[in-house]
Amino acid sequence: MKKMTNEIIRAMSETFEGQPWYGDSVMRKLENVPYVIGYKTCIPESHSVAQIVGHLIAWKKFAAKKMSGCKDCHLEKDSEEDWPNIDVHSREEWEELKRELVAAQSSIYEILNEQEDDSFLQKKVDGKDYDFGALLKGLIQHDIYHLGQIGLIESQLKKKEIDSGIFRT
Template sequence: MTNEIKKAFNGDAWHGNHVMQILNNVKPENAFNFFIPNSHSIAEIALHLTAWTEEVTSRLMGNLADEPIMGDWPVPDKQTPQYWEKIIFNFKVANEELIRYCESISANQWDDEINEASNVISGKLITKRELVSGLTQHHAYHAGQIALLAKF
């Protein structure tokens, strides 16, 4: 499990460039632009990724599932190259903390259920494995969005 989130974050992802490579290739002057009406900026997507990475770590640690502390779609405080670098740094730190925690989970704990309300559709709780797998997919999905927006 840990290997998959590592690949999506900064490894050899099967879908293409990993999220860190994509973020590092974004020109700071483009990070805060809204290239498509009624959509999110690259900076907002990066903040969203950070928020949910932190929330997944919190859930893995046994905390109740909740909306991320930063909110679902945080709005950038500033629109400067320095703030863009801070956004990338915070995403990196959040993923490194998640990976460190994942590495402490033993093989027989990955199928343990996490502390959250039942899934509305199935009525079944999700496991640590499903949670990290979902975040890996989330990283890949938004990496694709950022890569496309960065081409504008």
């Protein structure tokens, strides 16, 4: 039986592309961020929305690799792989980045759907001190955390650019 696995898939889906109780999902929020602010930051030391999306992709890919049995897969926190330097200068680049995020999320769904039962969730992630259930719940929390950052960046930049016509009022 896959009761817990199906619940994790449902929660991931709701957070990523659904209608969570707290507001917009990740993809709904990103669909409302114009590409022209995707590479901008509020302050020079902060990450852009595009960099946050790259960071989400990196962790989703890491999780999918670990779930697929990769023993040599690592993602060092605060490394260039963890926080890729991504600049988006066209609508096409922005759309491609979002497609890459969707593909990374979809690979996790595919792996979870292949599981025969919930026992997979209790298996320890190779090289880590947590199991796959904790990893997957952590990905949900990670999405929500960075969704808040994206919303904050969007609202700050929106205030700066409302007169430029980028945002409709």
